[in-house]
Amino acid sequence: MRIVHFERAGVPGIAADEGSGWYGLMEGERGFPGTLPDLIAQGADLGRAGRELLSMLAIDLSKARILPPVPRPGKILCVGLNYDDHLEESGLEKPVYPKIFGRFATSLIAHGDPIRLPPESAALDYEAELAVVIGRRGRRISREHALDHVAGYSLFNDATIRDFQMRTPQWTIGKNFDGTGSFGPWLVTPDTLPPGAYGLRVQGRLNGKVMQDSSTDKLIFSVPSLIEMISVAMSLEPGDVIITGTPGGVGAARKPPVFKKPGDVFEVEIDGIGVLSNTVRSESQQEASP
Numbered sequence: 001m002r003i004v005h006f007e008r009a010g011v012p013g014i015a016a017d018e019g020s021g022w023y024g025l026m027e028g029e030r031g032f033p034g035t036l037p038d039l040i041a042q043g044a045d046l047g048r049a050g051r052e053l054l055s056m057l058a059i060d061l062s063k064a065r066i067l068p069p070v071p072r073p074g075k076i077l078c079v080g081l082n083y084d085d086h087l088e089e090s091g092l093e094k095p096v097y098p099k100i101f102g103r104f105a106t107s108l109i110a111h112g113d114p115i116r117l118p119p120e121s122a123a124l125d126y127e128a129e130l131a132v133v134i135g136r137r138g139r140r141i142s143r144e145h146a147l148d149h150v151a152g153y154s155l156f157n158d159a160t161i162r163d164f165q166m167r168t169p170q171w172t173i174g175k176n177f178d179g180t181g182s183f184g185p186w187l188v189t190p191d192t193l194p195p196g197a198y199g200l201r202v203q204g205r206l207n208g209k210v211m212q213d214s215s216t217d218k219l220i221f222s223v224p225s226l227i228e229m230i231s232v233a234m235s236l237e238p239g240d241v242i243i244t245g246t247p248g249g250v251g252a253a254r255k256p257p258v259f260k261k262p263g264d265v266f267e268v269e270i271d272g273i274g275v276l277s278n279t280v281r282s283e284s285q286q287e288a289s290p
Contacts, residue, residue, distance in 0.1 A: 001050040002274070003152070004186040005036035005071075006064040014039075015059040016050035022059040031056065036187060037070050040151050041238050043136055047189050066111045068183040069133060069154050075240040076103035077230060078158060078175065082220050082245025089253035098221045098229060101171045103158075103243070107181040114281035115159050116179030117262060124180075124260045124280065127158035127246035128204030128212045128268040130197055132223055133187060134240040139231055146227035149236060152187035153197050155268045155276035156243050157204075159260070162252045182268075182278045183241070193272050196223040202247055205267045206260070214247030216270075221245075 002017045008026065012035050015024025025032045033039060033049050040046070080099035081087050087094055109115065117124045135151025158181065165174025175181075193200065197216050204212035221229070226242055251258035260266060260280045268276040 001047055001189040001192055002186045003036055003046060003050050003053075003189065004061065005067045005069055006061065007067060008064045012067075013059065013064065014053065015061070016053040018050070018054060022061055023056050024053045024059045025056050037239060040070060040133060040135055043238050046135070046151055046187070047191055050189065066185045068108055068110050069152070069187040070239045070241060071108065072105040073239050073241045074237055075234070076105070076108075076181070076243065077240070078103055078243040079221065079226060079245040080171065083214060083218055083247040084220065085214065085218075085248030086246055086250065089248050089250070094220065098226060100230065101175060103181050104176050106178055107176045109179050109182050109278065111182065111185035111276050111278070113182070113278060114179065115157070115182060115260070115266070115278045116177070116283040117260065117280055118161065118177055118283050121161045121163055122259060123162040123252070123257075125160045125162050125251045126204055126206065126211070126260060126266045127160060127250060128202055129156040129158050129246050130200070130202065130216055130244045130270055131156040131183060132197070132226075132242040132244060134236045134242070135238050137235060137237045139235045141227055141231040141236065143224045143228040146224035147190065147195055149227060150190050150223070151238065152189050153193060153273055154184060154187050155270055155273055157182040157266060157268050157276060157278060158243055158246060159266075162259070179283065182276055184276055185274060188273050198222065200271045200273070203267075203269045204246075204249065205269070206258070207265055211251070211258070212247050212249035216244075218247065219244060
């Protein structure tokens with residue numbers, strides 16, 4: 001079941017698809033259950049909500065603006081160096097504990113929105129990743145019960161300003177430029193995928209050329225492991241997002257390096273979830289100013 005958060009003429013809507021097209025409702029229409037972020041925050045049964053939407057009106061998403069599944073997550077927790085091939089190209093040792101860093105909601109954009117190349121850098125890189133959306137609150141969650149806390153899965157491009165990332169021991173600044181975290185286009189409920197989204201092919205394509213090609217069974221720390229280990233420190237709450245790491249093939253590790261330029265299109269595809277696509281656009285100094 002795919003469930004999408006969108007708007008049309010500024011009015012939010014929700015729609016579901018189980019293989020025969022999108023069906024749903026706009027806010028204000030009779031039977032509107034709430035937006036996707038609302039339902040996630042409430043801990044609603046998304047499978048049930050999706051099945052009810054399938055009996056509603058047909059929705060033409062080509063006439064709508066798709067929004068991130070959760071536009072303003074309470075926490076966006078990203079995992080670095082979580083694939084062996086990415087470790088190898090980075091020249092680093094295999095971690096015994098996941099490398100966690102934060103993204104912030106101001107960096108997020110939706111499917112189809114432009115990824116913004118800031119005037120301060122030419123080192124805009126790509127990272128195709130699986131996103132996990134939390135649907136049930138928990139602290140010190142056991143690995144055995146970790147997947148009970150997942151609302152669904154989506155796609156993420158953890159686009160990174162590499163020169164700023166490497167200016168400090170912490171990666172925060174290079175991972176949080178406005179308009180660089182592409183998230184969507186929809187949420188896929190867990191019942192549609194293998195447990196923990198295991199064994200799904202992950203591809204990143206730059207202008208149609210495959211740059212990253214791997215599988216989620218090659219994650220060093222699996223989805224249940226990440227939920228268990230992160231929740232030792234902090235409560236995971238509905239709407240929080242875990243970005244699970246990128247496979248090898250990133251632009252900075254290539255010889256010569258390959259960075260995204262204005263007009264480039266980067267796509268993230270994961271089997272069973274879909275395709276996330278964004279075009280790169282230069283951000284002017286005027287946009288960067290208050």
